[in-house]
Amino acid sequence: xxxxxxxxxxxxxxxxxxxxxxxxxxxxxxxxxxxxxxxxxxxxxxxxxxxxxxxxxxxxxxxxxxxxxxxxxxxxxxxxxxxxxxxxxxxxxxxxxxxxxxxxxxxxxxxxxxxxxxxxxxxxxxxxxxxxxxxxxxxxxxxxxxxxxxxxxxxxxxxxxxxxxxxxxxxxxxxxxxxxxxxxxxxxxxxxxxxxxxxxxxxxxxxxxxxxxxxxxxxxxxxxxxxxxxxxxxxxxxxxxxxxxxxxxxxxxxxxxxxxxxxxxxxxxxxxxxxxxxxxxxxxxxxxxxxxxxxxxxxxxxxxxxxxxxxxxxxxxxxxxxxxxxxxxxxxxxxxxxxxxxxxxxxxxxxxxxxxxxxxxxxxxxxxxxxxxxxxxxxxxxxxxxxxxxxxxxxxxxxxxxxxxxxxxxxxxxxxxxxxxxxxx
Amino acid sequence: xxxxxxxxxxxxxxxxxxxxxxxxxxxxxxxxxxxxxxxxxxxxxxxxxxxxxxxxxxxxxxxxxxxxxxxxxxxxxxxxxxxxxxxxxxxxxxxxxxxxxxxxxxxxxxxxxxxxxxxxxxxxxxxxxxxxxxxxxxxxxxxxxxxxxxxxxxxxxxxxxxxxxxxxxxxxxxxxxxxxxxxxxxxxxxxxxxxxxxxxxxxxxxxxxxxxxxxxxxxxxxxxxxxxxxxxxxxxxxxxxxxxxxxxxxxxxxxxxxxxxxxxxxxxxxxxxxxxxxxxxxxxxxxxxxxxxxxxxxxxxxxxxxxxxxxxxxxxxxxxxxxxxxxxxxxxxxxxxxxxxxxxxxxxxxxxxxxxxxxxxxxxxxxxxxxxxxxxxxxxxxxxxxxxxxxxxxxxxxxxxxxxxxxxxxxxxxxxxxxxxxxxx
Numbered sequence: 004x005x006x007x008x009x010x011x012x013x014x015x016x017x018x019x020x021x022x023x024x025x026x027x028x029x030x031x032x033x034x035x036x037x038x039x040x041x042x043x044x045x046x047x048x049x050x051x052x053x054x055x056x057x058x059x060x061x062x063x064x065x066x067x068x069x070x071x072x073x074x075x076x077x078x079x080x081x082x083x084x085x086x087x088x089x090x091x092x093x094x095x096x097x098x099x100x101x102x103x104x105x106x107x108x109x110x111x112x113x114x115x116x117x118x119x120x121x122x123x124x125x126x127x128x129x130x131x132x133x134x135x136x137x138x139x140x141x142x143x144x145x146x147x148x149x150x151x152x153x154x155x156x157x158x159x160x161x162x163x164x165x166x167x168x169x170x171x172x173x174x175x176x177x178x179x180x181x182x183x184x185x186x187x188x189x190x191x192x193x194x195x196x197x198x199x200x201x202x203x204x205x206x207x208x209x210x211x212x213x214x215x216x217x218x219x220x221x222x223x224x225x226x227x228x229x230x231x232x233x234x235x236x237x238x239x240x241x242x243x244x245x246x247x248x249x250x251x252x253x254x255x256x257x258x259x260x261x262x263x264x265x266x267x268x269x270x271x272x273x274x275x276x277x278x279x280x281x282x283x284x285x286x287x288x289x290x291x292x293x294x295x296x297x298x299x300x301x302x303x304x305x306x307x308x309x310x311x312x313x314x315x316x317x318x319x320x321x322x323x324x325x326x327x328x329x330x331x332x333x334x335x336x337x338x339x340x341x342x343x344x345x346x347x348x349x350x351x352x353x354x355x356x357x358x359x360x361x362x363x364x365x366x367x368x369x370x371x372x373x374x375x376x377x378x379x380x381x382x383x384x385x386x387x388x389x390x391x392x393x394x395x396x397x398x399x400x401x402x403x404x405x406x407x408x409x410x411x412x413x414x415x416x417x418x419x420x421x422x423x424x425x426x427x428x
Numbered sequence: 429x430x431x432x433x434x435x436x437x438x439x440x441x442x443x444x445x446x447x448x449x450x451x452x453x454x455x456x457x458x459x460x461x462x463x464x465x466x467x468x469x470x471x472x473x474x475x476x477x478x479x480x481x482x483x484x485x486x487x488x489x490x491x492x493x494x495x496x497x498x499x500x501x502x503x504x505x506x507x508x509x510x511x512x513x514x515x516x517x518x519x520x521x522x523x524x525x526x527x528x529x530x531x532x533x534x535x536x537x538x539x540x541x542x543x544x545x546x547x548x549x550x551x552x553x554x555x556x557x558x559x560x561x562x563x564x565x566x567x568x569x570x571x572x573x574x575x576x577x578x579x580x581x582x583x584x585x586x587x588x589x590x591x592x593x594x595x596x597x598x599x600x601x602x603x604x605x606x607x608x609x610x611x612x613x614x615x616x617x618x619x620x621x622x623x624x625x626x627x628x629x630x631x632x633x634x635x636x637x638x639x640x641x642x643x644x645x646x647x648x649x650x651x652x653x654x655x656x657x658x659x660x661x662x663x664x665x666x667x668x669x670x671x672x673x674x675x676x677x678x679x680x681x682x683x684x685x686x687x688x689x690x691x692x693x694x695x696x697x698x699x700x701x702x703x704x705x706x707x708x709x710x711x712x713x714x715x716x717x718x719x720x721x722x723x724x725x726x727x728x729x730x731x732x733x734x735x736x737x738x739x740x741x742x743x744x745x746x747x748x749x750x751x752x753x754x755x756x757x758x759x760x761x762x763x764x765x766x767x768x769x770x771x772x773x774x775x776x777x778x779x780x781x782x783x784x785x786x787x788x789x790x791x792x793x794x795x796x797x798x799x800x801x802x803x804x805x806x807x808x809x810x811x812x813x814x815x816x817x818x819x820x821x822x823x824x825x826x827x828x829x830x831x832x833x834x835x836x837x838x839x840x841x842x843x844x845x846x847x848x849x850x851x852x853x
Contacts, residue, residue: 294690296691
C-alpha cells in the first residue's frame with residue numbers, strides 16, 4: 004500500500020471512495036462500542052472476586068493487634084503499609100493508606116496545599132495570585148481536571164520517548180510561580196513509556212525557585228506489565244532525598260487495576276516531614292479509611308510476589324487485547340504514513356499521534372459509527388491539543404470480539420479523516 | 429446523704445477523708461479503663477459481622493444494572509441512595525453516598541467552600557478576611573477541630589434543653605461574617621437532647637446576613653435510640669425549603685454506629701442546586717466511593733424497617749451500659765448537689781455538668797486512677813470550657829463489668845474534686 008502522503012489527488016479520491024464504502028458498511032451495523040476509559044473488563048473483575056472470601060470468622064478481623072472493624076489507625080493498617088512499602092521500595096512508615104481512589108488522595112494533597120499550604124509553604128496557595136503547573140502532555144485528563152478545578156495555570160511540557168522534556172522542565176521551574184508538576188512515570192498515561200533513569204534523576208534533582216514545589220508522582224501502573232516480566236523502577240523518594248529534595252515529592256498508587264476499580268485501596272508515600280504534616284491535617288478530616296478492606300487486600304495479595312503473580316493473570320487477559328490493537332494499527336495504519344504510536348509493555352493505553360489536524364475528525368467519525376473514544380484533546384491541558392493529533396485508545400473494557408470490531412472502526416475512521424484532510428489542502 | 433453545698437467545713441473535711449480513702453483503694457487496683465470516645469464495643473461489632481457474608485457469587489455484584497466492582501456512579505449506588513432517602517425522609521436524588529466517614533464528607537463540604545466557594549458564594553472563603561462559625565456548646569470536638577483547622581473564628585452558643593439558644597443564634601447571624609453553624613439535632617453530642625420542633629423551625633427559617641451561610645446538620649444519631657422506640661424527627665431539607673432556605677443546609681449521616689465504625693458508609697443530603705454544584709466539584713476528586721461496600725449495606729440492611737430492627741439489637745447492648753452510667757450518677761452524685769446531667773434515650777454520650785471549676789480536676793483524678801475520659805474542655809471551641817464544668821461520659825466501649833468499675837472511679841473522682849474545691853473556697 005502506498006503512503007497517503009505520497010498519493011496524488013486522483014489516487015486520494017479513489018482511496019476515499021473505497022474507505023467511505025467500508026465506513027458506511029460499518030455504520031450500517033449500528034454498533035455500540037466503547038474504548039474511552041481505562042476501565043477493566045468483566046473477566047478481570049471475576050478474576051479477583053474471591054478477595055471477598057478471605058474474611059470469614061470474627062477472629063479474622065484482628066490484625067497487628069487491631070480490630071479492623073473499629074475506629075482508629077489514621078495512617079492505615081500496619082500490614083497494609085508494609086505491603087505497599089515493599090512494592091514501592093519505601094519504608095512502611097512513609098506509606099499512608101487511603102480509600103478506593105488514589106485520585107482522592109491526589110486531590111486532597113493539592114486541596115490542602117491551597118487551604119493550609121504545604122509543609123514548607125510561606126502561605127496557603129489560596130492566598131497566592133497565581134499557581135502555575137507543569138503538565139507533561141499528552142497526559143492524564145483527570146490530573147488536568149484537578150489542576151483546572153483549582154484554577155491553576157497549566158503549562159504543557161512536551162513528552163519525549165524518555166519522559167517529559169527535561170530541558171524545558173528545568174527552564175520552567177526557574178519561575179517562582181511554578182508550584183508543581185504531574186508525572187505518570189511508568190507506562191505514562193497515555194503514551195505508555197517508562198521515564199528513563201536519566202529523566203528520573205533530572206526530576207529528582209530539580210532546583211525549583213518555589214521552595215514548596217510539589218512533584219505529583221502518580222505511579223498508577225507500577226506493576227502493570229501486560230507483555231513480559233515486571234520491570235524494576237527507581238524509588239522516587241530516595242532519589243529525591245539524594246538531592247535534598249525529600250519533601251518535594253508525593254507518590255501515589257492504588258489497586259484500582261489490581262483488585263476492584265470501584266472498591267480497592269490507594270496509598271500515598273512521602274517523606275517523614277510530609278507524613279507528619281499530612282497526618283496532622285488528615286486527622287481533622289477522617290478517623291481512618293476502611294481498614295476492613297485494607298485487611299482484605301493484605302490477606303488476598305499477601306506480598307509483592309503475590310501481587311506480581313496476580314498481575315501475570317491480569318496480563319493474560321490484557322495482553323491479547325493490546326496485541327489486537329497494535330496488530331490492527333500495524334496492519335491498517337502503519338503503511339499509510341498518517342499516524343505513529345508507542346508499543347507499550349504495560350499500562351492501560353495506546354497513544355496514537357495522527358498527522359496534525361485530524362484527531363477531532365477521527366473521534367467524530369468513530370462516534371458516528373458507534374464507537375466512543377476518549378475525547379480528542381482530553382490528553383492536553385484545558386482539553387486543547389494544539390496539533391489536534393493525539394488519540395488515546397483504551398482497550399481494556401471490551402471483550403476481544405468487540406475490540407476487533409472497534410479497531411476496524413477506529414482504523415477506517417482515521418484513514419477517512421486523513422483522506423478528507425489531504426483532499427481539503 | 430446531705431448535699432455537699434450545704435455542709436460546713438468540718439463536715440466537708442470528714443467527707444473528704446472518707447472519699448479519699450475510697451479513691452486510694454481504687455487507685456491501688458491499678459486499673460486501665462477507657463470512657464473517652466463513642467467507640468462501639470466488640471459485642472456490637474460481632475453483632476453485624478455477618479454483613480460480610482452477603483456478597484458471594486459473581487452475579488451478586490450486579491445491582492441497579494451496575495457492576496458495583498467497576499468505576500462509575502459518582503453519587504453512589506441508586507439502591508443505596510434510596511435506602512438513606514427513606515431513613516432521612518428526602519428524595520433519593522438528594523442523597524450522595526460517601527466512604528467510611530461522614531466526617532470526611534463534612535470536612536470536604538467546608539474545604540470546597542474555602543477553595544471554590546459555595547453554590548451561592550461571591551467568592552471562595554479562602555479569599556475572605558474572616559469566617560465566623562456558630563458552635564452550640566457543649567458540642568462535638570471533631571466538629572470544632574475542623575473549624576479550627578480552617579482558621580475559623582468559633583463562637584460558642586449556649587445549649588438549652590431544646591437545642592441551641594435560638595435567641596442568641598438569631599442575633600449572631602446578623603453578622604455577615606458568620607458563615608455557618610454546627611448542629612447535632614437528634615441526641616446531640618454530648619448532651620443527648622433532641623432539638624424541639626420549635627428550634628428546628630427557627631433554624632430552618634433563619635435569615636442570615638451571609639447569603640452563603642452553611643448549616644451543617646450532622647444527623648449522626650438519627651436512628652440511634654437505646655431506650656424505647658424510634659423517635660420520628662423532621663426532615664431538615666424540606667423544613668428549610670419552606671422558608672426559601674433549601675440551599676442553606678447539608679445533612680450528614682453514616683453507618684459508623686450501625687455496621688462497622690471503621691468500614692461503614694456515609695451520606696450527605698442537600699438541595700438539587702447544591703447537589704448539582706457538589707457533583708461538579710466531586711467529579712474532579714473521585715470516580716466513586718466504594719460501591720461494593722454500598723451494595724453490601726443495601727443487601728444487609730434492606731430498608732428502614734431492617735435498619736430499625738438492627739438498632740433494637742444494638743440497643744440491647746447499649747441500653748444496659750447507659751443504665752449503668754445513669755444509675756451510678758443517680759445513686760452516687762444526685763444527692764450531693766454537685767452535678768447535673770440529661771437522661772438521654774439515644775446517642776452515645778451522657779454529658780455531666782459539674783459545679784463550676786472542677787471538670788479538669790475530676791478528669792485528672794480519673795486519669796490518675798486509671799480511667800481515661802474525654803479531655804475536660806473538649807466539648808467547647810478551642811478546648812476551652814469557660815466554666816470548667818462539662819465532662820462527656822462515653823459508655824459504649826467497655827464491657828459492663830469494666831463500666832461499673834469505671835463509674836466508681838468517675839463518681840468518686842467527681843466527689844473528691846468537688847470537696848477539694850469547696851474546701852479551697
